[in-house]
Amino acid sequence: MAAPTLAQLRTLLTVVRTGSFTAAAVELNLTQSGVSHAVRGLEEALGARLLERHGRGAQLTEAGRRLFPMAHHILDEAARLRGEVHAVVPLSGTVTIASITSLALRVLPPVLAQLRGDAPEIVVQVRDACMERYAVEAAVLRGEADIGLTQLPVHPRLMARAICTDPFELLVPSDWSAALPWGRPYIHLGPATDDFVMQELRQRGVVLQPTLSLLTDSMIVELVSRGLGYALLPALTLGHWVSGEWQQVELPSVVTRRPMPLPLSRTLGTVTRPGEHSPASRYVLGLIWAVELQYAKS
Numbered sequence: 001m002a003a004p005t006l007a008q009l010r011t012l013l014t015v016v017r018t019g020s021f022t023a024a025a026v027e028l029n030l031t032q033s034g035v036s037h038a039v040r041g042l043e044e045a046l047g048a049r050l051l052e053r054h055g056r057g058a059q060l061t062e063a064g065r066r067l068f069p070m071a072h073h074i075l076d077e078a079a080r081l082r083g084e085v086h087a088v089v090p091l092s093g094t095v096t097i098a099s100i101t102s103l104a105l106r107v108l109p110p111v112l113a114q115l116r117g118d119a120p121e122i123v124v125q126v127r128d129a130c131m132e133r134y135a136v137e138a139a140v141l142r143g144e145a146d147i148g149l150t151q152l153p154v155h156p157r158l159m160a161r162a163i164c165t166d167p168f169e170l171l172v173p174s175d176w177s178a179a180l181p182w183g184r185p186y187i188h189l190g191p192a193t194d195d196f197v198m199q200e201l202r203q204r205g206v207v208l209q210p211t212l213s214l215l216t217d218s219m220i221v222e223l224v225s226r227g228l229g230y231a232l233l234p235a236l237t238l239g240h241w242v243s244g245e246w247q248q249v250e251l252p253s254v255v256t257r258r259p260m261p262l263p264l265s266r267t268l269g270t271v272t273r274p275g276e277h278s279p280a281s282r283y284v285l286g287l288i289w290a291v292e293l294q295y296a297k298s
Helices: 006-018 021-028 032-046 062-088 101-118 133-141 196-202 217-225 279-290
Strands: 051-054 057-060 093-100 122-130 147-152 159-173 186-189 210-214 230-234 239-242 245-248 255-259 265-272
Touching: 006 021, 006 032, 006 051, 006 057, 006 062, 021 032, 021 159, 057 062, 093 101, 093 133, 093 279, 101 122, 101 147, 101 239, 101 279, 122 133, 122 279, 133 147, 133 265, 147 279, 159 217, 159 279, 186 196, 186 217, 210 217, 217 230, 217 255, 265 279
Parallel strands: 093 122, 093 147, 186 210, 186 230
Antiparallel strands: 051 057, 147 265, 159 230, 159 255, 159 265, 239 245
């Protein structure tokens, strides 16, 4: 009979802490079946049932409660061993990140700055010119990138973790009336096949008819400034770094920025392939997840 592994113990503790196999799978970057397999393997190795599954999640059995503090201790000692090793051997390796442009601009500068100081042996390669979210998915699926930064949800073969919601804002020519612009020409950000915005608003009774679909937000702002239509742009596309602080971009005086009359936002996050990641990749993921995504100051 196989001996229990650290991965199995870690999986059990994560299920207990998060309250469900589904939440544990997201945190551990595993499939739900992978979490179930790890717990089942631990139970077989110990010859005891450790978790009772129920409709709302899972809870420890009596045997599981006896194991719980010992499992914590074992994992704490293992972490201490890793810490001692990394105090002498620095993290190293190459990590490739594919990202939509707006999210790369917002997230990666502070991450790369911290890496330079804390883990300079990690080499990060960034593909920040992915104009479509599907290009990020494809890069991760093909193994061309270790980490993706994009809009969720994504391909079912990928593991995703949300890091923020990004609200849309309404941009209209300043000489237009205060009336809602839905019947006027709409300029769409993204490929024509990406109908997330149109589907979301259609469910709220608003039908948009795009006259143009463009991949660059700066081009859209220029067309709005010329009175050729209105646009719905995510807040992150309307911000930039100024002396280390994230602020709103200055729009042309002939463009008015309004809050959306209907709630609309996109969910952004990291995507990875299921399975184990290198220590360098896990470290970079941790830095990304720790970034505080506060929105631009007006």
